[in-house]
Amino acid sequence: MRIVDKIYGDFDSAMITIESWKSDGQTLVFTNGCFDILHVGHVMYLEEASKLGSKLIAALNTDRSVRNLKGSERPLNTLADRMKVIAALTSTDMVLSFDQETPYDLIKAILPDVLVKGGDWPIDKIVGNDIVIQTGGKVVSLPFSEGFSTTALVEKIKSL
Numbered sequence: 001m002r003i004v005d006k007i008y009g010d011f012d013s014a015m016i017t018i019e020s021w022k023s024d025g026q027t028l029v030f031t032n033g034c035f036d037i038l039h040v041g042h043v044m045y046l047e048e049a050s051k052l053g054s055k056l057i058a059a060l061n062t063d064r065s066v067r068n069l070k071g072s073e074r075p076l077n078t079l080a081d082r083m084k085v086i087a088a089l090t091s092t093d094m095v096l097s098f099d100q101e102t103p104y105d106l107i108k109a110i111l112p113d114v115l116v117k118g119g120d121w122p123i124d125k126i127v128g129n130d131i132v133i134q135t136g137g138k139v140v141s142l143p144f145s146e147g148f149s150t151t152a153l154v155e156k157i158k159s160l
Helices: 011-023 040-050 063-070 079-087 104-110 129-134 150-158
Strands: 028-033 055-061 094-098 114-118 138-142
Touching: 011 028, 011 094, 011 104, 028 040, 028 104, 040 055, 040 138, 055 063, 055 079, 079 094, 094 104, 104 129, 114 129, 129 138
Parallel strands: 028 055, 028 114, 055 094, 114 138
Antiparallel strands: none
């Protein structure tokens, strides 16, 4: 599949694809993040997340949302660029964006079978866990890959 075919800028067209996947009996896995500078921790995480179902949906924070979360110097890569990089991975099937502080409304609309975040997130703190559990889904906190962090990379580059 081509990179551009995985990127959905229009929520309505994304939902048409999602509903099609659901009607085909696909198990939908949802994750979200900034994914500002892709590193091996991200790649390993997304690969593991993809193994939890048939289709992996990755929702990325918009540039405005990243600035609110990480500070005025971030993101280093634009949303369009971050989406292309994540879409280029074989582990992802759909890449969306969201502008809110959390993906709660997106999770509520999609109703994934599996909601996943990295191990630095306890299950009870994962946004949307209530929705997924109430609808019979599973919430997973994957083991965190120590030593991999975009923030740490940025600090390392600044110190050079």
